Amino acid sequence: MAKAIFLDRDGVINELVFHPKTKEYVAPHFPDELKLFPWTIDAIKxxxxxxxxxxxxxxxxxCAKGKTTLENLNLVHEKLHKxxxxxxxxxxxxxxxxxHPNGINPELTQKCECRKPGIYFLKLAKKKFNIDFKKSWFIGDRDTDIYCGQNAGTKTIQIKEEKSLEYTGKSSPDFIANNLKEACEIIKKEGL
Structure with missing residues (x-):
């Protein structure tokens, strides 16, 4: 069986973006807003x-909340992939x-299996790629990320992203790191 690292994106791989209209830090809505942290590429390599x-x-x-479009989000995803x-x-x-269960876009407003902390996507990865959760990690900045990893049986690392602090504090991750570079050092040391 294969070992895996499941990575949250915003606040872990890339910086969160402040939107003055909503006065909150959110995922990038446009490709030019996507800014990777300086250590991201080296850590993932x-x-x-x-x-x-x-x-x-x-x-x-x-998009479910009416803050951007799927087209814009897909452009951000394409830039990251590139x-x-x-x-x-x-x-x-x-x-x-x-x-999102409280969205305004009717097509996307629902309770679903794929939203973290649900493990729908992790189960898909396990089935398709023969993943051993006991040898795998989930790295994220919010409690929902940690719960997702724990629900699947992975080790967990919570990134202390100051812009995400209101979404943390209730979970008990296996490890806490300041950034993905520190998470990388933890994984190298723990060696699953």
Whole structure:
């Protein structure tokens, strides 16, 4: 069986963006808003060199909430994918949940199985790529990420992203790191 690292995106791989209209930090809505943290590429390359299959698992509810369009979100996803390809990083699969139970877009307003902390996407990865959750990690900045990893049986690392602090504090991750670079050091040390 293969080992994997499941990565949340916003606040872990890339910076959150402040939107003055809503006065909140959110995922990038446009490609030019996508800014990777300076350590992201090196950390993810190290995960790859350590033999982990890599997955992005991200809740992207802003279209459901009427804050942007699916077209704009897809342009952001395409830019991230292109950056990874240019840096010889292989992401086995990108999993994005566009739903939200309190949305305003009727097509995307629903309770679903794919929204974290649900493990629908992790189960898909396990089935398709023969993933061993006991040898795998989930890295995220919010409690929902940690719960997702724990619900699947992975080890968890919570990134202390100051712009996400209101969404943290209730979960008990296995480890806490300031950023993806520190998470990389933890995984190298723990060596699953």
């Amino acid at each position: 190290t995960f790859q060199q350590l033999g982990y299959k890599l997955f992005i698992v991200s809740n992207q509810p802003d 950056i990874f390809i240019e840096n010889n990083i292989v992401i086995s699969e990108y999993f994005y949940c566009y739903h």
